[in-house]
Amino acid sequence: MIGSLDSRIPAGPLADKWTNHKDHARLVAPNNRRKFEIIVVGSGLAGGAAAATLGELGYNVKCFCYQDSPRRAHSIAAQGGINAAKNYQNDGDSVFRLFYDTIKGGDFRAREANVYRLAEVSNLIIDQCVEQGVPFAREYGGLLANRSFGGAQVSRTFYARGQTGQQLLLGAYQALCRQIAAGTVEMFPQTEMLDLVLVEGHAKGIITRNLVTGKIEAHSGDAVVLATGGYGNVFYLSTNARGCNVTATYRAYKKGALFANPCYTQIHPTCIPVTGQNQSKLTLMSESLRNDGRVWVPKKPGDKRAPAQIPEADRDYYLERKYPSFGNLAPRDISSRSAKEVCDEGRGVGESGRGVYLDFADAIARLGETTIRERYGNLFHIYEKITGENAYERPMRIYPAVHYTMGGLWVDYNLMSNVPGLHVIGEANFSDHGANRLGASALMQGLADGYFVLPYTLPAYLAGQIGKRPPTDHPEFSKAQSEVEARTKKLLSINGKRSVDSFHKELGLLLWDKCGMARNAAGLREALGRIPELREEFWSDVRVPGEDEEFNQSLERAGRVADFLEFAELMCTDALTRDESCGGHFREEHQTPDGEALRDDENFTDVFAWEYQGNGSAAAPKLHREPLIFETVQLTQRSYK
Amino acid sequence: MKFKLKVWRQKDPKTKGKLVQYEASDVSPNTSFLEMLDAVNERLILKGEEPIAFDSDCREGICGTCSLTINGEAHGPDHPGAACEVYMRRFKDDATIVVEPFRAKPFPLIKDLVVDRSALDRIVQAGGFVAARAGSAPEANSTLIPKQNADRAMEAAACIGCGACAAACPNASAMLFTAAKVSHLAFLPQGQPERTRRVLKMVSAMDAEGFGNCTNTYECEAVCPADISASLIAKLNREYAVASLRRNADE
Amino acid sequence: MIVAVTGVVLIAFVVGHLLGNLQIFLGPDWVNSYAEHLRELGPLLWIIRAFLLVNVLVHIFFTISLAIENRRARPVRYKKRDHVKATFASRSMALSGLILLAFILYHLAHFTVRVTDPRFLLLKADPLNRYDVYSMMVYGFQNPFVSGFYIVGMFLLALHLSHGTSSFFQSLGLNDEKLAPRLVTAGRLFAWLIFVGYTSIPVAVLLHLVKPAQQL
């Protein structure tokens, strides 16, 4: 069905590609724009920015989100900051350097052209956000402040206290509100997309469920934009919001869109550990804590003494020991994996044995409690709220948690998937972060896609589409709609003995174990054996109370978990097929003698894009490979020794 | 730990609701309030009963989705913080805990503890923005903003849009929410051109939604999870007075 | 806004009136001449009275209609309600205000129209041929019930003002983060000073510290 993957990367030198592309891109005349209806699913940084911008340009936009307000999209939770190549600090930053760092950080598994464009438009984003009233941190002289983030050698991160995502999202939300008031954008909050509708092979609409009334509805458009975020919640516990899901992208996948690199997931090293059975989500503690905290565990397994009782000689500062030059600041994946290792050895701390200490005693002795309070007061406060422990007196306990997913729907340079008309932006696509994302780059990508890329590339598709929007009574719509209705009815009718959450938890644990921080072929095969069984059990034994035509949170979750149960298999298949280690994907079979990820550039310098062939192992998904061609950068091995 | 819960149950806006009693047993003090409700729900589902509907998303106090009135306090006893940041160790063992939705006329009830807060969105739509088209912005450092102004704008902009202010206000007034947005943009140079229009339109949208009037009882400030100061309400009053005079002068 | 402006005027009156009344401690001559001066203002007095009346009416009209609106803004009440910061005074402004209104009506009937106490008509003019306001007050307050009611009235006034005084700064936008806590304290202090000031008069009369200037 799908021929070779055409990434549509423009010709010419790397630095000129985007400019040339824009110069020659097709346009839609202003008077024609209002003839188009664009469906934007998602109101996060990517979706909110895109919907607002397309509205400003004069298109008719319908924007959907599952929360009760577009302002609550999960982008709101990002803390650290957003990168841009402004070089305001005069410390040698440039578009090229940001591009290079992003490619290298992604372990050379992303497209050069996309990443270069991202670095190029990063500066426009800061201008745009400041103009919208985003209150970025400033210096006394009134200039914008920057900090260095995630081990970068330049200070290029812009931030608004610990709430950068919130402030950027509110900027986009306000722009969106303006368009809603102007009538160019129609907002559908509490409306979940449950299927994509293709008419003659083109994406021309979606099927939604109104989460308040339970009504299943069809919406048609000239193009569909998915901006539905990441799928980290497939692990049940993650730093993502409860509602984050794979449903929209997975249903698109089932309609023929390719899913790229689903196994690339990012684990964040500093989260508050799981405390009990009922834990429903994990909370991130900013990585900046590692600047002053020292990570350690007891030397002896099973040492249950209180941390203060453990003498210096019985402590293992394992990051400092293994990575003398980077120490506690070793990159995310490395410190995450090291924490897992020591816990696997039985040396973990806390009730569950899944945690390591992050100790500020030395820093407090050196700098004084006041300084530490100034730097991290709010984080210590959050920590105390959640755990009830005072981190000034006893070390914090931290553990890695799932945080971000680099994989997503495959898109070309125009951010269009292989399905004509279906565009995918933000965390939902696979395009810019390769196998590992640098800190403060997701916000940048979401806004780049929404404000400055999609508005230029969407016309390339639209220009040939005037008057081709089908009515919602087209048979394809009624077909899709009745499928969705049947599925909903089915979920409600099983009436078994297990709750939706119990399945989700079980799936999450399984994946965390077999397809989490470290993976191996045997474990992945085991998971691939277990997932279909679990799915089977789900469809025969789940209990979803309530009815379809009402506000029914159990039903919402059931639909999402059902999709996770299928998607998990795709993820493990991808992880098994990618027989190398790279970035966030660590295959235990492939590591250097000191436990570093070992890439296999000869065989795997490409994107894995999976095509749906039917449920389960009976019809395994079909793999398409898009080779990654590096014209500008040289592939190197990371080293943090 | 164990608790007696009295939870507001109401099938839909038309049905009459009431407080229904539930037991929560075997609760670890390190469980969050919402996770305690999750556990109660799991048991209800297995017993074949309808679980309690309540809203949440981020569960870390930033998205503003959660909206519970716990023992008569919006967001519960742990201020400043959202309901999702309340942990069971805050309660005495064996305590009786009353859980109700956020109540205000502009927040119509959807089910049990879930209310519709789109009124807050409409207040922002009335003018809570800067008209800055994508692509039209000047270079970011071309306008200097003194640090203290940026900081004050940030403090105001921290509002998470939860609506607790209106839920807690004895008069169900949304002044703190509106004040936060008006102040955020009024503190910044980018917000100046639309300053007069913005405050007039946002206040009239707020009134049109049916929120009550502020009589300066400061309950809002006490429950606000984002620590928004009620002094911004004074600022809003000031902005509004000046804007009204300006408008009259213009006409 | 209107409530605040009218409130300020009322506060100003209350202060002025207190100063006038406290002259009772300086003896009959002071009070009576003060009252006489007031009367000598003639038409001006009526203008002031009319202004005050309008002010009170406007204040009442707006506060009551706001209070009604505010009740409507929460059609379904909480079963359980707890307040973190809102004081009793701030939550019961309408109630304290209404009782205050009842007090003012009684007070006007008592001292201005003088219909409640037949003895007041028997009062002779003072030596300078002025109406003996001084003795009127003393006789009025010798009745413990009358005094009691006054004290209750003053208490509600203080309650109303303990919130109202700082509140009007906020309503007029004359407040900021640094000022806020100070204003709240100052407002309460002011209100209770007013209370002490006013109640000192009936209390002094009851304790026979102030005696009538003439016998009936």
Ligand SMILES: Cc1cc2nc3c(=O)[nH]c(=O)nc-3n(C[C@H](O)[C@H](O)[C@H](O)COP(=O)(O)OP(=O)(O)OC[C@H]3O[C@@H](n4cnc5c(N)ncnc54)[C@H](O)[C@@H]3O)c2cc1C
């Ligand atoms: C705790 C945390 C901290 C982070 N910190 C940083 C940071 O410091 N810097 C950084 O660069 N990145 C950070 N990230 C990553 C970054 O926040 C996200 O990758 C990014 O915000 C994603 O934006 P988005 O617009 O793609 O998706 P989201 O913001 O997740 O938005 C998804 C939207 O899609 C809607 N949606 C989803 N599914 C459906 C459906 N089926 N039907 C209808 N609507 C749907 C949702 O309602 C929502 O509106 C952080 C992430 C987390 C979790």
Ligand code: HEM
């Ligand atoms: C007679 C009946 C009265 C009623 C029903 C009444 C009611 C109220 C109410 C409900 C408020 C709160 C409104 C708000 O803050 O926006 C208020 C405020 C106030 N009242 Fe009264 N009141 C009365 C009389 C008085 C009197 C006699 C005085 C003065 C002596 C007074 C002084 C004030 C002041 C100063 C405020 C604060 C204004 C503000 O915050 O804006 N009131 N009143």
Ligand code: HEM
């Ligand atoms: C102990 C307390 C008080 C005493 C002794 C007192 C005394 C008096 C006296 C003697 C008069 C008549 C003056 C005259 O006719 O010349 C008067 C009038 C009046 N008092 Fe009071 N008063 C007291 C408290 C109050 C309070 C608390 C209020 C209102 C909040 C108030 C409002 C008025 C008004 C409106 C008048 C009519 C003024 C006029 O005639 O123009 N009084 N008072």
Ligand code: SF4
């Ligand atoms: S002002 Fe505070 S209480 Fe009100 S909506 Fe904003 S965050 Fe919530």
Ligand code: F3S
């Ligand atoms: S609680 Fe209500 S009365 Fe005003 S100060 Fe806050 S809005």
Ligand code: FES
């Ligand atoms: S769930 Fe997001 S603030 Fe509580």
